[in-house]
Amino acid sequence: MIRKYAKPGQRILDxxxxxxRVLSGFPELERYGVDISxxxxxxxxxxxINVCYALVEELPYTAEYFDLVVCADxxxxxLDLTLACRNILAVLKKGGHLIIRVPYRENLAPYLLPSCPYxxxxxxxxxxxxxxxxxxxxx
Numbered sequence: 001m002i003r004k005y006a007k008p009g010q011r012i013l014d015x016x017x018x019x020x021r022v023l024s025g026f027p028e029l030e031r032y033g034v035d036i037s038x039x040x041x042x043x044x045x046x047x048x049i050n051v052c053y054a055l056v057e058e059l060p061y062t063a064e065y066f067d068l069v070v071c072a073d074x075x076x077x078x079l080d081l082t083l084a085c086r087n088i089l090a091v092l093k094k095g096g097h098l099i100i101r102v103p104y105r106e107n108l109a110p111y112l113l114p115s116c117p118y119x120x121x122x123x124x125x126x127x128x129x130x131x132x133x134x135x136x137x138x139x
Contacts, residue, residue: 002026002068005097010067015056015088016074020044023070032066034059056084064093072101076122082138089139098135102126 006012008028017023017033018040024047033044034054041051054060056071057080069092078084092098103125111121 001097001099002070005099006068011065012068012070013061013066013091014049015059015069015071017041017044017049017051020047020049020051022072023047023049029068032061056087059087059091061091063090064096065091066096067093068097068099070099072099073103075100075102076106076124076126077120079123081124081134085134085139100131102131 002012002022006026006029009030011030011032012023012026014023014031014033017035020033020043023029023031023033023044027048031049033041033049033051034056035041035044035051036053036055038053041053044051052060056074056078069088071088075081075084088098103122105127106122106125108122108125110116111118
């Protein structure tokens with residue numbers, strides 16, 4: 001999807017950049033990433049990505065700064081989905097492209113088990129209708 005929509009020199013933000021794997025294949029773009037793991041951010045920085053520590057609910061960028069925003073495997077974790085979406089869309093230029101990936105109709109029951117090893121569990125699931133309602137009707 002990035003290859004389809006990105007043009008050399010454009011600014012791209014990866015919300016939940018992790019190790020920077022997604023953006024590492026696009027050196028022709030001005031690459032930015034946010035995450036809540038200092039260790040991940042250090043690795044992404046080594047890949048030439050401009051990174052900062054931030055929650056999606058507190059993005060530190062000016063309005064309409066990015067041509068593309070990627071948000072893969074993040075929205076299912078956020079506490080305030082409305083605020084997260086509002087902030088993502090605020091930093092995206094008018095006519096820009098938003099690429100989102102979320103779990104599809106995931107069973108959340110395993111995250112309630114005492115044996116669940118994850119600190120940051122999935123808090124919600126999605127389907128195509130819930131995403132379309134959120135992004136097309138609310139925003």
